[in-house]
Amino acid sequence: MFPKITVFEEARQAVDMKTVALGYGLHINRSGMCLCPFHAEKTPSAKVYPQRLHCFGCGESADVISFTQKMFGLAKPIDAVKKLNSDFGLNISIGQAPTAKEASEYVKRAEERRAYEQWEKQAWRTLNDYLWLMRDWQEYAPRSPAEKPDERFVYSLHHLEWAEYLCREFIDYNKAGRFSMKGVVKDIERFMEKKGG
Ligand SMILES: [Zn+2]
Known part of the structure; x- marks a missing residue:
């Protein structure tokens, strides 16, 4: 027996973020x-991924359902599903309320998603702070060849490109890819703490 999927998952599978974003009037660049x-x-x-929209400015992250809900100020996620259903002709039959088991599975998955998103937000902040620190430390460059180089400058010399690379990867990666950077992010977090303290 196949586990029955909820209308929320059906909606997520039926239409991707880009289609919804474009359909609701957003202009997406190259x-x-x-x-x-x-x-x-x-x-x-804000970057549009196949399943989500993530804003690197305010940290907002949304899938097709929460995006639609927020855009149109709808009271409940199910209202967003209904709107998507009719606006994009998704042919989802919305009617029966989900069983208790389906509902609790949905809640569990939603919690996992939220935990991930929280991590993602924090991880991006860490990488971004690190990048700016490396840029700042470039300013400790020696003023003359005779001057002994400042160790912050030397460190930034070795790590600026790496910091840029990590930020780029983080933006381009999907969820799994980002999550695979967990160790690196943790190391940088520790580095930032030590330097701050
Ligand atoms: Zn934003």
């Missing part, structure tokens, strides 16, 4: 970025 619909900005800092 690098997959758009102006964040959840905060005011002039330069795009």
Whole structure:
């Protein structure tokens, strides 16, 4: 017997984030970025992934359902599913309420997603702070060849490109890819703490 999937999962599988974003009037540039619909900005800092939209400015992260719910100020996720269903012709039959088991599985998955998103937000902040620190430390460059180089400068010399690389990867990676950076992020977090303390 196949486990029955909920209408929420059905909706997520039936339509991707890009289609929904474009359908609701967002302009996505060639690098997959758009102006964040959840905060005011002039330069795009929201990235559209197949399943989600993530804003690197305000940290907002949404899938097709929460995106639609927020965009249109709908009371419940199910209202967003109904709207997607009719706007994009998804042919989802919404009717029967989910069983208690389905509902609790949905809650469990939603919690896992939230935990991941929290980590993702924090991880991005860490990588971004690290990158800016490396840029700042470039300013300790010796003023003359005779001057002994500052160790912060030397460190940044060896790590600036790496920091840039990590940030780029983090933006381009999908969820699994980002999660695989957990160890590196932890190391950098420790480094940042030590340096701060
Ligand atoms: Zn934003």
